[in-house]
Amino acid sequence: MSKKIKLGILGGGGDSLIGVLHRIASTMYDKYELIGGVFNPEIEESIKFAAEIGIGTDRIYKDLDHLISEEKKLPEEERIQVISVLTPNFLHFPMAKSLLENGFNVICEKPLTTTYEEAKILEKTLEKANTVFAVTYTYTGYPMVRQMRNLIADDRLGKIQKVDVQYYQGWINPIIHDEEKRANTWRLQPEKAGISCCIGDIGTHAFDMIEYVSGLEVKKVLADLNYLYEDNKLDIDGTILLRFSEYVKGVIRTSQIATAEENNLTVAIYGEKAGLKWEQENPNYLYLIEDGEPVKVLKPGHEYNGKLSLDGTKLPPGHPEGIFDSMGNIYKGVARAVNGEEYDPGEFPTLKDGKRGMNFIEKAVESHQKGNIWVEIDE
């Protein structure tokens, strides 16, 4: 009998963007075995896909209710243990809640839910379930992002004074100007995406990244969002000022109409003594800048990196670590938690992080709608 963790997946079928990333990531450290799930709302499509990727079709279910009732009939040691929720946003909450109520460990895509209220309910449900819950803010798994967190925790920058995170994409540009295309894109539909497109989809990654690497908590936001067309219901661009305290401030600049940009997430954190800069499209280089010093370029796998960063590197220096590795590191952390092993809190984002992300989205939209005013983020 395999000792690997039994994994199920909801969504993430052959027609999806993110499914392949989770499937490959789950295999990276030989910790999981994909057993089944519901890859698609049509069972025939799910079964076809299972056959395509070479897993048995006997534990492919019509929907989540069937998955839960059938899995619970099995002896505990045979049941699926962890379920990844990779569906469009509006399904995260009902699926995750039902999974927790039935004792499953959950890996959920971001944004955690479609409302902050739902996130708070999930938090209460998790308290009762006492299982493991991770939210895949994927970029936190990169070795050099983890090294940023290490260096800032070790006070390498001194007191942080300024934070600037940019997350620019351009893929909505050709969609937004075409009425038919924008009507068929779920990320632009409130009933599927929630109250935001850009802030919910990528602004929330930027927000989490800031809190993950800096250890600071955003206290207030002031947002100026752009919808581009009168009849377009969800934001597709936004600039959000951040207040951490009276003298510590920052900005998130985010857009999905930054024409021809791909996945340009860049993070810059400036302290009294030094600054750190990192770019998602070149994730193996972390730049350390200091007055009067040449720029230092830190890279993965070297002994000068901290334990958390080194733990996320599989090969010697010079072998680039990419997005699959980053997600693989998150899955590894979850595996440790599920197996009751010790792990560093930086190994995977939690439901609390996902809940803060939901609060951020709602507060950014509220700030914009009330005329670009400062709005407080909850504790």
Ligand SMILES: NC(=O)c1ccc[n+]([C@@H]2O[C@H](COP(=O)([O-])OP(=O)(O)OC[C@H]3O[C@@H](n4cnc5c(N)ncnc54)[C@H](O)[C@@H]3O)[C@@H](O)[C@H]2O)c1
């Ligand atoms: N962490 C990241 O960097 C990242 C990147 C991309 C997407 N995402 C998130 O992942 C989620 C999915 O995004 P995507 O781009 O892959 O979406 P997608 O539209 O490409 O794929 C959605 C998948 O869910 C399936 N699905 C829909 N309804 C279902 C149901 N009722 N039961 C089972 N399966 C169902 C679809 O068939 C499809 O396979 C979103 O919440 C998104 O925000 C995260």
